[in-house]
Amino acid sequence: MDQIIVQILNGLDKGSAYALIALGLTLIFGTLGVVNFAHGALFMMGAFCAVILSRILSASYKVVDESQTDFLGNPLQVDVFYVQRWFGDAAGATIMDWAVPLAILFSIPVMIGIGFAMERGLIKHFYKRPHADQILVTFGLAIVLQEIIKYFFGANPIQTPAPDAFKGSLDFGVWLGYEANAIMYPYWRLVYFFFSALIIAGVFAFLQFTTFGMVVRAGMADRETVGLLGIDIDKRFTFMFGLAAAVAGVAGVMYAPIVAPNYHMGMDFLVLSFVVVVVGGMGSLPGAVAAGFLLGILESFASMPAVVDVLPGINQIIIYLVAIVILLTRPRGLMGRKGVMED
Amino acid sequence: MTDQTNPSVTTATPTARPRAASGGMLGLTKKDSTLMLIVFALVMLAPFILNPFPEGSAMAQFNAGYPDLMQRFVIFGIFAIGFNILFGLTGYLSFGHAAFLGVGSYAAIWSMKLVTLNVIPGIVMAIVIAGAFTLVVGFISLRRSGIYFSILTLAFAQMSYALAYSVLTPITGGETGLQIKNTDSPLFGGPTDGSIGRANLFGAEMGNSYELAVGSWLFTFNLGYYIAGVALLVAFYLSIRIFRSPFGIMLRAVKSNQQRMNYTGLTPKRYTLSAFVISGMYAGLAGGLMVAMDTQVGPERMFWTASGEVVIMTILGGAGTLMGPILGAGFIKYMENIVSKINKDILHEWFAFLPDGAEDVMVSIVYPFIGKGWHLTLGILFMLVVIFLPGGLVEGGQRIANKFRRNKTDG
Numbered sequence: 001m002d003q004i005i006v007q008i009l010n011g012l013d014k015g016s017a018y019a020l021i022a023l024g025l026t027l028i029f030g031t032l033g034v035v036n037f038a039h040g041a042l043f044m045m046g047a048f049c050a051v052i053l054s055r056i057l058s059a060s061y062k063v064v065d066e067s068q069t070d071f072l073g074n075p076l077q078v079d080v081f082y083v084q085r086w087f088g089d090a091a092g093a094t095i096m097d098w099a100v101p102l103a104i105l106f107s108i109p110v111m112i113g114i115g116f117a118m119e120r121g122l123i124k125h126f127y128k129r130p131h132a133d134q135i136l137v138t139f140g141l142a143i144v145l146q147e148i149i150k151y152f153f154g155a156n157p158i159q160t161p162a163p164d165a166f167k168g169s170l171d172f173g174v175w176l177g178y179e180a181n182a183i184m185y186p187y188w189r190l191v192y193f194f195f196s197a198l199i200i201a202g203v204f205a206f207l208q209f210t211t212f213g214m215v216v217r218a219g220m221a222d223r224e225t226v227g228l229l230g231i232d233i234d235k236r237f238t239f240m241f242g243l244a245a246a247v248a249g250v251a252g253v254m255y256a257p258i259v260a261p262n263y264h265m266g267m268d269f270l271v272l273s274f275v276v277v278v279v280g281g282m283g284s285l286p287g288a289v290a291a292g293f294l295l296g297i298l299e300s301f302a303s304m305p306a307v308v309d310v311l312p313g314i315n316q317i318i319i320y321l322v323a324i325v326i327l328l329t330r331p332r333g334l335m336g337r338k339g340v341m342e343d
Numbered sequence: 344m345t346d347q348t349n350p351s352v353t354t355a356t357p358t359a360r361p362r363a364a365s366g367g368m369l370g371l372t373k374k375d376s377t378l379m380l381i382v383f384a385l386v387m388l389a390p391f392i393l394n395p396f397p398e399g400s401a402m403a404q405f406n407a408g409y410p411d412l413m414q415r416f417v418i419f420g421i422f423a424i425g426f427n428i429l430f431g432l433t434g435y436l437s438f439g440h441a442a443f444l445g446v447g448s449y450a451a452i453w454s455m456k457l458v459t460l461n462v463i464p465g466i467v468m469a470i471v472i473a474g475a476f477t478l479v480v481g482f483i484s485l486r487r488s489g490i491y492f493s494i495l496t497l498a499f500a501q502m503s504y505a506l507a508y509s510v511l512t513p514i515t516g517g518e519t520g521l522q523i524k525n526t527d528s529p530l531f532g533g534p535t536d537g538s539i540g541r542a543n544l545f546g547a548e549m550g551n552s553y554e555l556a557v558g559s560w561l562f563t564f565n566l567g568y569y570i571a572g573v574a575l576l577v578a579f580y581l582s583i584r585i586f587r588s589p590f591g592i593m594l595r596a597v598k599s600n601q602q603r604m605n606y607t608g609l610t611p612k613r614y615t616l617s618a619f620v621i622s623g624m625y626a627g628l629a630g631g632l633m634v635a636m637d638t639q640v641g642p643e644r645m646f647w648t649a650s651g652e653v654v655i656m657t658i659l660g661g662a663g664t665l666m667g668p669i670l671g672a673g674f675i676k677y678m679e680n681i682v683s684k685i686n687k688d689i690l691h692e693w694f695a696f697l698p699d700g701a702e703d704v705m706v707s708i709v710y711p712f713i714g715k716g717w718h719l720t721l722g723i724l725f726m727l728v729v730i731f732l733p734g735g736l737v738e739g740g741q742r743i744a745n746k747f748r749r750n751k752t753d754g
Binding site for chain 2: 035122125130131132133135136137139140141142143144147148150151267271274275278282312313316317320321323324327328331
C-alpha cells in the first residue's frame with residue numbers, strides 16, 4: 001500500500017508538468033486552431049527566466065576589504081551583492097535565496113510578451129495553412145529559440161536551487177499512520193503540485209467566470225458568429241496565446257529546481273506533451289489536464305520494481321503504448337469534442 | 344524539375360499503363376533522362392566537384408570530397424528520397440522515420456556478424472527487415488491521418504528507441520550499440536587470423552581508396568562511396584519512376600482529396616501503406632549502407648531528433664520535387680561537417696581587410712550563425728522555407744531561373 005502511495009506522489013509532479021504544458025497547448029489549439037510545436041521551447045524559456053533572474057539578483061561588484069588579507073598580506077577583494085547592499089545583509093540573502101519563486105513574477109510579463117510577439121509576428125500568418133505547415137514552422141521556431149538560449153547560456157545544465165526553506169523532504173507516511181521514513185516526498189515537489197493545481201484552477205476559473213473568458217469560450221465554439229456580433233475575437237485570441245505562453249513559462253520556472261535547465265529540456269517535454277494532448281483529446285482542456293496527471297502517474301507506476309520485473313522495459317514505453325491504444329480505440333481521445341480535428 | 348512542370352503527368356489517367364512505352368532512355372521522358380544524367384554525373388564526379396580547392400590552401404577546409412562525408416551525402420540522400428515518396432506525394436508527415444533506418448542498421452550488422460562480411464546480403468537484409476517493420480507500423484499508424492498519424496509514428500519510433508536502449512540490449516547492444524568484433528565468426532569468409540573483420544564486396548574492402556594527385560589537388564576515390572553512390576542512383580531512378588507512374592498519381596490524389604478517392608471506389612489506405620513501406624525500405628537501405636561503411640550502430644540513430652532531421656532535409660530541399668531531398672540532405676550534411684568547423688580565428692582572417700573595430704563587430708555579428716551555431720542558421724532557413732518557399736530550395740532556384748528567362752524574352 002505504501003508503495004502505491006509513493007508512486008502516486010511521484011507521478012503527481014511529473015504529471016503536473018505534463019498537465020501544465022498540455023493545458024497551454026490545448027488553449028492555443030482550441031482558440032487559434034494552431035498546432036504549436038514551439039510550446040516546449042516556451043517551457044524551456046520559462047526555466048531560463050528563473051536562471052536569468054537568479055543571475056541578476058546575484059549581481060555583485062568587488063570591493064577591497066582592508067580587514068581581511070590574503071597570505072601575502074595584501075588586502076582581499078570581496079564580492080558585494082547589490083541586493084545585500086540595498087536591502088541589508090539578511091534581507092538581501094533571503095531575496096537571493098528566493099530567486100526561483102520571485103522569477104514567477106518576472107516570467108509572467110516576459111512570457112506574455114514573447115507569446116504576443118510570436119502570435120503577431122509568425123503564427124498569425126499560419127491560420128489558413130495546413131496543420132503540417134504549422135507543425136513545421138513552429139518546429140523550426142523551436143530550434144531557433146533553443147539555439148539562441150544555447151548561444152547565451154551554453155549547452156550544460158545550470159543548477160537553479162529552490163529556496164532553503166523547501167529543501168528536504170516531507171515525511172508523508174507518518175500522517176497516514178505508517179512508520180517514519182516510509183513515504184518521503186521532497187517539499188519542492190509538493191509545492192510544484194499545489195502550484196500547478198492553482199494555475200490550472202485559475203485558468204479554468206478565468207475561462208468560466210469572467211466575461212472575457214466567456215467570450216473566448218464562445219469564440220472557441222463558433223468564431224465566425226462571435227465575430228459577427230462585433231467582438232474583436234482576434235485580439236482576445238492573441239491574449240489567450242500570451243496566456244498559454246505564460247502558463248508554459250511559469251511551469252518551466254517552477255520546474256527549474258527539479259531538473260537543472262538546459263537548452264533542450266523543452267524538446268524532451270514537448271514530445272510527451274503532445275502525446276498527452278492527443279490522449280486527452282485535441283481541444284479539450286479538462287482532457288489535457290486529466291491525461292497529464294494520468295500519464296504521469298501511470299509512468300511512475302510502470303517504473304515500480306515489481307512491474308519492471310514482470311514486464312522489463314515497460315517504464316520506458318508505457319506512455320507511448322497508452323497513446324497508441326487510445327488513438328486507435330478512441331479516435332477523439334479521452335475527452336475530445338466532436339468535430340475537432342477528426343481525421 | 345518538379346512534377347508540376349511536366350504536362351504529361353496531369354493528362355495521364357490512373358488507368359494508363361506505365362509510360363515506359365513512351366520512349367526515352369530506361370522508360371524516362373527526355374526531361375527526366377536529363378535529370379538522371381545530371382545526378383549520375385554529380386555522383387560519379389563528386390570526388391572532383393567537392394574538392395575544388397588545392398590541399399593546404401586557406402580554402403581547403405571547405406573541401407567536402409573526403410570519403411566519410413561523401414558517403415554521408417549519398418546515404419542521407421537516399422533516406423530523404425524515401426521520406427519524400429511518403430511526405431512529398433501523400434502529405435503524410437511521419438515523425439518516426441529514423442526508427443526504420445535504425446532497424447535496417449541492426450539487421451545489416453547482424454548479417455555481417457553472423458553470415459558474411461560481404462555487404463550485399465547485409466544491405467538486402469536491411470531493406471527486407473526494415474520493410475517488414477514498416478509494414479507493421481504503417482498498418483497500425485495509417486488508420487489515422489493528419490497530426491494523429493504524426494504522433495503515432497513518433498510514438499512507435501520513440502518506443503523502438505527506448506526498447507533498443509534498454510530491454511533489447513541482447514539484440515541491440517544497448518547504449519554502446521553493436522560493432523564487428525574479432526570474436527565474431529561469420530559463416531562465410533570471416534578473418535581466420537583473429538583480426539577484426541572488415542566489410543567488403545566480394546573481397547574488396549569498403550575502405551579501399553585510390554588517391555589521385557593532380558598538382559596540389561588530391562582526389563580520393565573510395566569503393567564504399569561508389570557502392571553507396573550506385574545505390575543512390577538506383578534509388579533516384581526508382582523514385583522518378585514512382586513519381587511518374589499511375590501509382591504516383593494515386594498518391595497525389597491521396598494528398599489532394601481522400602474523400603473523393605473513397606467515393607470513386609478506391610481505397611486510399613492501400614496506396615498510402617505501399618508508399619509508407621517503400622519509404623521505409625529506402626530508410627532500411629540507408630541504414631544498411633551506413634553499417635556497410637562504418638560497421639557500427641547505436642540506438643541514438645533512432646532518436647526522434649534524427650527523424651526530425653530527415654523532415655528538415657526534405658522540406659528544405661523541396662518536398663514533392665525529385666531533386667529536393669538530395670539537395671537538402673547535401674546542404675545539411677555540408678553545414679554539419681564543414682560550416683560547423685569555422686571558428687572565430689578563421690572569421691578574423693576573413694574580415695581582416697576591415698579596419699580593426701569593424702572587424703570585431705563583423706565577427707561578433709557573424710559568429711553566432713556559423714561554426715557551433717550552425718543549427719541556428721538551419722532553423723532560420725528552415726522557417727523561411729516553410730513560410731515563403733513551400734517547394735524548398737528547388738522552387739527558389741526555379742523562381743530565380745524563371746525571372747532570368749522572362750527578362751531575356753522581355754529584352
